[in-house]
Amino acid sequence: MSIALWSQCLARLEDELSPQQYNTWIRPLQAEMVDNTLRLLSPNRFVQDWVTQRFRERIVEMLNQMSEAEPPQLVFEVGSIAPAVPQPAAAPAVPEPAPVTAAQLQQTMKKNSQQARTNPLFSFNNFVEGKSNQLARAASMQVAENPGTAYNPLFIYGGVGLGKTHLMHAVGNMIMERQPGAKVIYLHSERFVADMVKALQHNAINEFKRYYRSVDALLIDDIQFFAGKERSQEEFFHTFNALLEGQRQVILTCDRYPKEVNGLEERLKSRFGWGLTVAIEPPELETRVAILMSKAVQADVDLPHEVAFFIAKRIRSNIRELEGALRRVIANAHFTGRPITLDFAKEALRDLLALQAKLVTIENIQKTVAEYYKIRVADLLSKRRNRSIARPRQIAMALAKELTNHSLPEIGDAFGGRDHTTVMHACKKVVELKESDQMISEDYANLLRILTT
């Protein structure tokens, strides 16, 4: 019995169902024919239930009509056949109610460890260093050279898309390079939670503990997703302590300073501070250009400096978007076969850039700055000159100069009819303050991010 029968069913279903129904419920199914049993595999229980309820009867009917001999038995299951595309993460799902033995769970854990490897593409070599990430990079390097003893844990925090994950993988890769056979595990916090839940369900929490406490280095990404998950935090707390006691390295990343994560236990927060906590800031222009140039080299594409400069000047929020824009330009270049020039890039990114220009208006900047400092927009436009108003006003003006194409007289005008020399003074002042006042420098960076993300 071959799978041809199922192909016939598919053709018929495709004709009977709307394209949407077909693409949502039938297309994801994988079929396997064993001993005259047709196994239809769904990616999850949800799909399986739906397909069984809505289509089972019709499929059986078709099989009966089309089979020349005995029609096959129809079985619905959750899972997948050996994948057609290389994909290390595809573990066949375990049917929920079936009891799982400790041995089986160990198997799953072993499989997980194969998946939980660091990504070799992320190394120190292709990490572009700049003022914004210097400290984090240096600390990571130290940890990679002296795992378990330099800084433990290493806690890297910063906004999205700034390279936290890259650094983390780079450390893991370097540890394994210097110490072949070291057990280095990288995973997203969600996986830790999911694994624990699975272990609890299957009464195998001891295997879970043993597994996570046996590693040489544990790298957990985005720990803010532990927030509110008390049982996971508890489990993690003990794992964490065990690893630290055994001088095994722990590296964590988070989108904010550990103390600021709501829903995280105090004892965890305080332990995160035992090692070293470093921040990654959004990259400045020069670094953004360097990142683009480096990505272009990796993609084997000739990217003129002025084009990199053009993209970097306009996309400032994070590295992911920078990369997204570059990918867009490269895709268009491959499609048209034309070289990447400034005009070409402008054309390729037209909609993306129009969008940014549209989004950032002086009005928008005033509103955002006022909200940020908890003052009123009217205050920004007023004649008041006390510092609590004047500073935000100057910052808003500097942002307007940086983010819009309005002339200085226009900007002055928009701030309660001020002179363009006032705007010039404000911009100069903000540049100075950013250098001398850490607080202002952070505020400015935050506002930039809010306005451009």
Next chain:
Amino acid sequence: MSPHIPSQLPLRIGLRDGATFANFFPGQNAPVCHTLQQGREPFVYLWGGVGSGKSHLLQAACHAVSEQGGTAIYLPLAEPEGLLPQMLEGMEQMSLVCVDDLQAIAGDQEWEQALFHLYNRLRDGGNRLIAAADAPPASLGLGLVDLLSRFGWGPVYQLQPPGDEEKSAALRLRAANRGMEMPPEVAAYLMSRAPRDMHALFALLERLDEISLAAQRKLTIPFVRELIQ
């Protein structure tokens, strides 16, 4: 209405418009189509208004993956039947996951987290995601910035809505794929008389196909005029 098709009506076999690349008139959206057909970008984000071809392209991408022996799923998030975030469990084993109408779940914390985690799992496993919405990522109103930045990681394309000429070309392409010949003047006639959004035009084409087949007539202006009046 009976689910069984009475014998005097033309058989419906093969008449449904396939949501494939071959059945999509690329027009100004040729670069997007190219990127999607190549299938090399792990993450692509499409946005555009109603009738700009988002759903068609997503389903075409699913179709293409199946043809190559991979697995794919299309998830229309705005469906009234309502998918749940749990629907994303285990989806990382698909070679391609297409999520349509993202705007329908923007702001929903559970959905956003589920998508974010799926995104990471797909990435770890080397599989692909194509997302589509009526607005660019930054205007969706997403609460989870982690998800927002991930949508910007791959190329973000705005689908350009078709102009009249492209609409008429798309109509003729579909007609040809259905085995009908639609002369340019008939297409032009339809464009000037019928509703001009793509969904309505394609629905009209389906009707024209059935009726002309049943009546054994070719598509001419007088015949079409009779029908749309």
